[in-house]
Amino acid sequence: MKILVCVTSVPDTTTKISFTDNNTKFNKAGVTYIAGPYDDYALSRAVELKEQFGGTVTVINVGEADTETMIRKCLAIGADDAVRVNAVPTDAYFVAEQIAAVAKEGNYDLILMGRESIDYNGGQVHGIVGEMLGIPSITPVMKLDIENGVAKMYKEIEGGKQTVEAPLPLVLGCQEPIADWKIPNMRGIMTARTKPLRVVEPAANDVLTSVDSYELPAARSSCRMIPAEEAETLIMLLKTEAKVL
Numbered sequence: 001m002k003i004l005v006c007v008t009s010v011p012d013t014t015t016k017i018s019f020t021d022n023n024t025k026f027n028k029a030g031v032t033y034i035a036g037p038y039d040d041y042a043l044s045r046a047v048e049l050k051e052q053f054g055g056t057v058t059v060i061n062v063g064e065a066d067t068e069t070m071i072r073k074c075l076a077i078g079a080d081d082a083v084r085v086n087a088v089p090t091d092a093y094f095v096a097e098q099i100a101a102v103a104k105e106g107n108y109d110l111i112l113m114g115r116e117s118i119d120y121n122g123g124q125v126h127g128i129v130g131e132m133l134g135i136p137s138i139t140p141v142m143k144l145d146i147e148n149g150v151a152k153m154y155k156e157i158e159g160g161k162q163t164v165e166a167p168l169p170l171v172l173g174c175q176e177p178i179a180d181w182k183i184p185n186m187r188g189i190m191t192a193r194t195k196p197l198r199v200v201e202p203a204a205n206d207v208l209t210s211v212d213s214y215e216l217p218a219a220r221s222s223c224r225m226i227p228a229e230e231a232e233t234l235i236m237l238l239k240t241e242a243k244v245l
Contacts, residue, residue: 001055001146003046004106006099006113006125007074008036008089009067013118023213035070038114042172044179045144046112047078053146056080058106062089062098068197075192076184082195087202091209092120094202096128101203103133108169110151115140115173123173130171138164139173 011017012032020027035043046057059074059082061067071082085098103111111133116123123139130137142161143154146168153164153172184192226234238245 001049001053001110002106002108003049003055003057003110003112004099004103004108005039005043005046005057005059005074005079006111006129007039007043007059007061007071008114008117008119009033009061009063009070010036010117010119013037017216019214019216023215024211026214033067033070035074036114036117038116038118038173038175040114040181041176041178042112042114042174043074043077043079044182045174046110047182048179049110049144049146050078050080055109058083058108060085060099060102062087062095062202064088071197072192073184075195075197076188077182078188080195082197084197084199085202086199090207092122092124093128093208094204094206096125096132097204097206098202099125099129100132102200103129110168111171112174113172115175126171126173133169133171135169135171136166137171137173138166140175141172142175142178144172144174144178 010033012034015031018027019025043057043059050057057079059071059079061071061082062085064086068084071084075082083102085102087098089095099111111129113126126137126139138153138155141153141155145152150165150167151170151172153166155162155164224237226237235245
């Protein structure tokens with residue numbers, strides 16, 4: 001089984017965000033980058049499937065050279081090789097174009113990625129990749145098993161959960177609890193240094209979006225505590241100040 005896992009490079013969840021150039025560019029100074037947490041789930045399940053069925057796991061990232069440390073960590077976790085598309089990931093369509101171009105060359109059985117990245121939270125790439133390749137895309141997948149070339153999945157839907165089956169090839173957006181996160185061991189870290197990491201130039205340059213400005217969320221307001229015995233005061237404030245009653 002050939003599996004392609006798409007991995008994003010995103011700021012660590014503890015990073016304090018700021019912007020430069022009149023709030024039109026993200027300030028990368030001092031920022032620690034990690035693999036997208038949802039992508040970690042996708043990679044972990046891909047490695048488990050390789051251990052079960054054999055085959056290969058290839059990691060792909062659209063990013064500049066500074067993402068290679070993150071890619072090597074993915075190789076240490078269990079991927080066999082990697083592809084880095086040498087470009088800034090400007091928008092979902094551009095990223096999907098690059099993934100689809102590599103996927104067409106590789107003829108993969110499964111293309112796995114996180115349900116969304118945690119920087120823009122768009123959740124669009126898997127659907128666009130599926131459309132470009134002419135194969136189904138399903139998200140968010142919480143459980144994935146393969147039997148006789150058919151994927152058996154468990155996914156969330158509004159108001160409940162759903163069981164889905166579909167033949168390979170597929171594009172899937174993954175989330176917990178599809179697999180447990182894997183931590184690279186020393187052997188994996190050492191072997192990752194010699195695994196192939198191929199750098200390719202972007203297949204197309206269709207940038208369809210631009211940024212006017214970024215804004216930080218509004219600061220949290222202070223919390224006012226009302227003693228339990230003053231319920232009437234709380235009700236009055238909910239009516240007159242919060243205006244939720």
